[in-house]
């Protein structure tokens with residue numbers, strides 16, 4: 001058995017997000033383009049033979065047993081019947097609850113990483129189905145490809161998007177996802193479009209249906225969106241609080257990030273079409289027979 005292995009857990013941006021309905025269970029049906037980006041947490045896996053699962057790092061505001069990292073490992077152990085254990089350590093870089101999907105991505109990296117380390121031989125489809133119990137954004141990270149998504153985000157079609165450089169701003173406040181989805185003024189009846197239409201229109205036509213409600217409820221987010229919008233079209237990811245704009249070059253993004261960093265925590269990240277997790281584990285090269 002390997003001594004230890006460190007794997008990335010990348011963030012995502014919702015390049016567009018339309019809300020096309022509300023299901024009976026209260027969840028909303030979405031149409032979204034998830035793009036994986038190269039901003040990552042890192043999780044270190046150290047196998048153990050005693051069947052125990054431990055997370056050694058503190059994640060502020062999240063109890064050990066509630067952490068999606070621990071919950072994902074326990075879920076997989078239970079599902080697979082494996083008697084092996086794991087010590088996990090996470091180096092967090094992604095802001096929590098910011099719409100970048102960090103918690104979901106952490107869970108996905110644990111599922112995919114443990115499948116490899118415990119040699120379970122489960123398919124990505126099986127892991128994604130399991131991951132959906134932990135969060136709606138887990139499946140896209142398990143599959144590891146930028147994707148068009150429907151349902152609550154679990155019906156995925158891999159797509160290839162442009163790969164710009166993003167300026168990502170955290171306006172310093174946190175957004176309550178349930179309160180956005182419960183707001184009576186939320187647009188929840190956008191006309192469904194086809195994936196082809198969404199891709200054809202491209203960035204100029206993309207929007208996020210949560211934006212109006214979020215701007216109304218959280219003026220600092222409206223302010224940051226307006227500020228970034230002076231330089232390039234700016235948009236919310238998920239229900240926020242993070243927002244982003246795309247630039248053609250790293251240099252252009254860095255110039256704006258330099259200005260933004262004077263007011264808000266800011267990152268520059270590159271758009272990707274495949275997850276660095278899957279790149280590291282050789283998924284896509286294996287599939288292509290290279």
Ligand SMILES: C[C@](O)(CO)[C@H](O)COP(=O)(O)OP(=O)(O)OC[C@H]1O[C@@H](n2ccc(N)nc2=O)[C@H](O)[C@@H]1O
Nearest residue numbers: 014026027028029135136137152153177178181238239
């Ligand atoms: C909006 C997205 O950011 C798009 O990527 C995600 O779907 C949100 O995923 P998330 O943060 O994991 O959200 P969850 O913890 O699953 O949901 C929080 C709450 O938001 C509401 N919710 C969430 C997702 C969805 N499609 N419809 C909803 O109505 C539900 O009330 C839910 O109880």
Ligand SMILES: Nc1ncnc2c1ncn2[C@@H]1O[C@H](COP(=O)(O)OP(=O)(O)OP(=O)(O)O)[C@@H](O)[C@H]1O
Nearest residue numbers: 067068096097098099100101102103104106137238
């Ligand atoms: N390992 C983890 N990392 C981050 N958050 C975690 C983790 N485990 C549990 N959580 C909880 O999950 C919540 C949502 O985390 P996450 O970072 O995925 O939200 P998000 O960036 O808003 O994602 P989304 O776009 O899915 O809404 C956090 O506020 C935190 O309470």
